[in-house]
Amino acid sequence: MKVFFREAEIDDLEILEFIERQCFRDPWNADMLSSELSMSHSVYLVLTDGENIFGYLSYLHILDELHIMNVAVLPDYQGNGYGRLMVKRIIDDAQAKEAVAITLEVRESNYRAQKLYEGFGFALAGTRPHYYMDKENALIYWLELGGDIQ
Ligand SMILES: CC(C)(COP(=O)(O)OP(=O)(O)OC[C@H]1O[C@@H](n2cnc3c(N)ncnc32)[C@H](O)[C@@H]1OP(=O)(O)O)[C@@H](O)C(=O)NCCC(=O)NCCS
Numbered sequence: 140m141k142v143f144f145r146e147a148e149i150d151d152l153e154i155l156e157f158i159e160r161q162c163f164r165d166p167w168n169a170d171m172l173s174s175e176l177s178m179s180h181s182v183y184l185v186l187t188d189g190e191n192i193f194g195y196l197s198y199l200h201i202l203d204e205l206h207i208m209n210v211a212v213l214p215d216y217q218g219n220g221y222g223r224l225m226v227k228r229i230i231d232d233a234q235a236k237e238a239v240a241i242t243l244e245v246r247e248s249n250y251r252a253q254k255l256y257e258g259f260g261f262a263l264a265g266t267r268p269h270y271y272m273d274k275e276n277a278l279i280y281w282l283e284l285g286g287d288i289q
Contacts, residue, residue: 140188141188142186142187142188142193142221142224143186143187143188143189144184144185144186144187144196144228145184145185145187146182146183146184146185147176147183147184147185147195148176149173149176151185151192151195152169152172152173152176153169154185154192155169155172155183155185155195156168156169156172158192158194158195158211158213159172159211161213161214162194162211162212162213162214163209163211164271164273165271165272165273175197175208180199180200180201181197181198181199181200181208182197182198182199182200182232183195183196183197184196184197184228186212186221186224186225192213193212193213193216193221194210194211194212194213194216194221194222194225195209195211196209196210196211196225196228196229197209198229198232198241200236200238203237203238203239203240204238204239204240204241204242205229205232205233205236205238205240205241205242206241206242206243207229207241207242207243210222210225210226210229210252210255212225222252222255223255223258226255226256226259227259229241230259230282230284233284234284238284239283239284239285240281240282240283240284241261241281241282241284242264242279242280242281242282243256243261243279243280244267244270244277244278244279244280245277245278245280246271246275246276246277246278247266247275247276247277247278248275253278253280256280256282257280259282260282261280261281261282262280262281262282263278263279263280264279264280264281265278265279266278266279267279
């Protein structure tokens, strides 16, 4: 199946909200997503085959860094390489924008996402205690660009 990224639009809010509810313990609602979509430094891309949407990614571009906000694949489509495609896309975008580093926070219990990022060379750089609403710690990852990227 041929899949590609396209910019998320206001008409995608319903599916974005659905993906949030399916993928996260503290999902964003349509209002939060809508205000993020309108911000000039935030990028929201959906992964689609032109008909169905399988997931979405979002990041902030601040100065010379990208901050990954979300990488989410609907449960029925997980395990097919889409998560890797999304991280690869973010790294490609970062290089095109001449960013020097990419960072993100991930739940301490989210081994699957940690493995995904580590596979691209992201390195654990610290923790943010009680970062999430349910008080779970966040792990902070960084990828410095310019080195070897897999
Ligand atoms: C994390 C997530 C994006 C991965 O998406 P995916 O499409 O399933 O991932 P892929 O099929 O591309 O697999 C990428 C890597 O994830 C890891 N992975 C995938 N399935 C896994 C599983 N069942 N168990 C453990 N690790 C797994 C592997 O490291 C895999 O790399 P590999 O195949 O080279 O070994 C997806 O599970 C998801 O949306 N989770 C909920 C939202 C979330 O936690 N997002 C991250 C927030 S920071």
